[in-house]
Amino acid sequence: MSSQPASMRDVADRAGVSLSTVSRVLRGAPGVAPEVRHRVQRAADELSYVVSRNASGLVTGRTGRVAVVVPFLQPWYFGVALAGISDALREADLDMLVYQVGETRARQGWTRSLPLRRNTDAVVTVSMDLSEEECRRLDDVGVPMVLVGQCVPRRASVYIDDRAGAAGATRHLLNLGHTRVAYIGSRTEEWFSTSSRHRLEGYGAAMADAGLSPWSVVRSPGHEGGGLAMGELLSDHDPPTAVLAEFDSIALGAYRTLRRSGVRVPDSVSLMGFDNHEAASVLDLTTVDQAPYDTGLAAGRLTVDILTGTARDDVQLEMPTQLILRQSTAAPRGTRGLSW
Amino acid sequence: MSSQPASMRDVADRAGVSLSTVSRVLRGAPGVAPEVRHRVQRAADELSYVVSRNASGLVTGRTGRVAVVVPFLQPWYFGVALAGISDALREADLDMLVYQVGETRARQGWTRSLPLRRNTDAVVTVSMDLSEEECRRLDDVGVPMVLVGQCVPRRASVYIDDRAGAAGATRHLLNLGHTRVAYIGSRTEEWFSTSSRHRLEGYGAAMADAGLSPWSVVRSPGHEGGGLAMGELLSDHDPPTAVLAEFDSIALGAYRTLRRSGVRVPDSVSLMGFDNHEAASVLDLTTVDQAPYDTGLAAGRLTVDILTGTARDDVQLEMPTQLILRQSTAAPRGTRGLSW
DNA sequence: CACTCCCATGAAAACGTTGCCATAACCCGG
DNA sequence: CCGGGTTATGGCAACGTTTTCATGGGAGTG
Known part of the structure; x- marks a missing residue:
């Protein structure tokens, strides 16, 4: 209706008070008579x-906005993490700006292309796997920073212990009696994430502890890679009886290859993932849950706390992982009766 | 390093020019000597x-931000759609604010709680299934609005033809020779989305065209509902030979029930989904692709065009759907040899 | 009843940028 | 050599808030 959006001036006029009073009411500041407060409130509503x-940010210096930087938005994980962050920020009445940097990341100086300085109160990076230098450049924008899915010393971080998670998963398979336990990892030509590295290390450590030598195949991420890797494993002269995938998507690809090859899960091969992807439950895939929603929620709340001064900006928050036992893992063939 | 972030004043001083000139350079406005332009650019970089x-938004009236409103962030669809929107907005140098309204939606007047007015240049709603009244209330904020996943007359909308998609899917099953084709739909206690309704209608229409009476089971959305619905269908005295699910998640749940019941897909029952969920390819699920990324991209671009005045604000954009044939559908048992 | 203190309210100066207008310098043709 | 037009640059007022400070009136106290 109104061609021009109403300003505080209009509210003041309608309520018959001054600008200052309207500002006070709308900010919930004290020192306004209840009667006036109601009148202003009503005028604003009308x-x-x-x-x-x-305008308010201009004078307070706070924008009421938090930037969330993600490499991609499509993968399941990010939507869930964003949901958590969003809920936490909403509690504090902060808006969420989302920047998907994707390929931009490779570009030198990508951090500068983000209009962060003076435009956001804080930055949350999710699975950005920042280098020390990138961290420093982001420091330069002068707003607090919270790192999700990555642990950097002396910087606010919310993360899971990938090493421990992968080690636990591996031990689960070993405990079932498997000895030929293979691992499918991922990496692209230009990127080998810290998380990937840690999971691989966790697997390796657990194998070493059991006196077994690790057996890992690394392919491109996603189900394609998983499928191919599984194919390679199956073509070994003595194939594994259990396979741990770096994450569920890979496990799903591996599962497809197994199904197509007529190899039964878990009868002939036990298969395990990591992440607890929605589809994992459908396929009854044993996996490691890392509760990305909770991680996001915690990160969002930490951000709020840092902004309010309640928390220090170097808090390290390790989120728990949890083994989700389903039907895709079992004792190897020979020993079946013993375990189930 | 610098305790206070640099302002335009600082850049001007360092470059030895006036504020106005810096502003012109940084906005790419004409009328600045190349030499000066470079000097300012360098000062700003340093x-x-x-x-x-x-500050700039305060005077121009444009904020450089677009609000995207989604009911939830967790489901696969929204991440993908957001990715498309984000890419389109980035091309135009617009920032993306994301509001997850979730349960808030039920609340009367939820539209007012979003700080849109004067805080964003446009609003994109995704799968919000707005009522006429909600549309009008959003109109009140006075910024252009683009509706994704919903077609409202005389309002900018980007959507797919759910009816046609579901009808096409149904015809695929009918063409294979099935006659006992059931449909699994979803609805919650408080919400029966337009999209759900349309898909159900499309199925019904295709069945009617074939002279068959529809057979639908409606449960809660997600795999749990799908699993339960499939269970009910299987317990019929004459179970269906083909099942169409409203979306892939439901199909996955149905698939699980089938697998657990030892019913083979597609040998005994053909199963079809809708959406082309990532997991659908893993399970070789025949489905209908609706390319949410493209939808998001188109919606983002439309938003930009409306803002630049290139497009009218009542453009209706119907995105194509596509049948993705995989291994979960086949001719019914008796006729198998004929079709394959 | 007078004086103090406090509380509610209003006025005015910022905040960092853009838009408009004025001005100075320059180039060209007559 | 002069006048008119063009071009680069600077000055200044806005934009819509918050914040600080000033003011007035009413309650409480002696």
Whole structure:
């Protein structure tokens, strides 16, 4: 209806008070008579007026916005993590700006292309796997930073212990009696994430502890890679009886190869993933849950706490992982009766 | 390093020019000598200065931000759609604010709680299934609005023809020779989405065209519902030979029930989904692709075009759906040899 | 009843940028 | 050599808030 959106001036006029009073009411500041407070509130409602964060931010120096930087938005993990962050920020009445940097990341100086300085109160990076230098460059924008899915010393981080998670998963397979336990990992030409590295290490450590030598195949991420890797494993002269995949997507690809090859799960091969992807439950895939929603929620709350001064900006928050036992793992053939 | 972020003033001083000139350079406005332009550019870089959208928005009236409103962030679909929107907005140098309204939606007047007015240049709603009244209330904020996943007359909309998609899927099953084709739909206690309704209608229409009476089971959304619905169908005295699920998640749940019941897909029952979920390819599930990334991209671009005045604000954009044939559908038992 | 203190309210100066207008310098043709 | 037009640059007022400070009136105290 109104061609021009209402301003605080309009609310003030309608309520018959001054600008200052309107500002006080709308900010919930003290020192306003209840009667006036109601009158102003009503006037604002009638004009369906909301304050311009632009203008208020200009004077307070706070924007009321938090930037969340993710490499990609498509993979399941990020949507769930964002949901957690979003819920936490909403509690504190902060808006969420999302930047998908994707390929941009490779570009030198990508951090500068983000309009963060003076435009956000804080930055949350999710699975960005920042180098020390990138961290420093982000420091330069002068807003607090929270790292999700990555643990950097002396910097606010929320993460899981990938090493321990993978080691636990491996031990689960070993405990079932498997000795030929293979691992399918991922890496692309240009990127080998810290998380990938840690999971591989965790697997290796657990194998070493059991006196077994590790057996890992690394392919491109996603189900294609998983499928191919599984194919390679199956073509070995003495194939594994158990396979741990770096994450569920890979496990799903491996599962497809197994199904197509007529290899039964878990009868002939036990298969395990990592992440607890939605589809994992459908396929009854044993996996490691890392609760990305909780991680996001914790990261969001930590951000809020840092902004309010309640938390230090070097808090390290390790989120628990949990083994989710389903039907895709079992004792190897010969010993079946013993375990089940 | 610098305790205070640099302002345009600082850049001007360092470059030895006036504020106005810096502003012109940084906006790419004409009328600045090349030499000066370079000098300013360099000064800005050295201070790693970026303009405050807050301040510039205050005077231009444009915020450089677009709000994207989604009911939830967790489901696969939204991440993918957001990715498309994000890419389109980035091309136009617009930032993306994401609001997850979730349960808030039920609340009367939820539209007012979003700080849109004066805080964003446009609003994109994704699968919000807005009522006429909600649309009008969003109109009130006075920024252009683009609806994704919903077609409202005389309003910018980007959507797929759910009816046609479901009808096509049904015909695929009918063409294979099935006559006992059941449908699994979803609805919650408080919500029966337009999309759900349309898909059900499409199925019904295709069945009617073939002279068959529809047979649908409606449960809660997600795999749990799908699993339960499939269970009910299997317990019929004459179970279906083909099942179409409203979306892949439901199909996956149904698939699990089938697998657990020892019913082979597609040998005994053909199963079809809708959406082309990532997991659908792993399970070789025949489905209908609706390319949410492309939808998001188109919606983002439409938003940009509306903002630049290139497109009218009542453009209707119907995105194509595509049948993805995989291994989960086949001719019914008796006729198998004929079709394959 | 007078004086103090406090509380509610209003006025005005910022915040960092853009848009408009003025000005100075320059180039060209007559 | 002069006048008119063009071009580069600077100055200044806005934009819509918050914040600080000033003011007035009412309650409480002696």
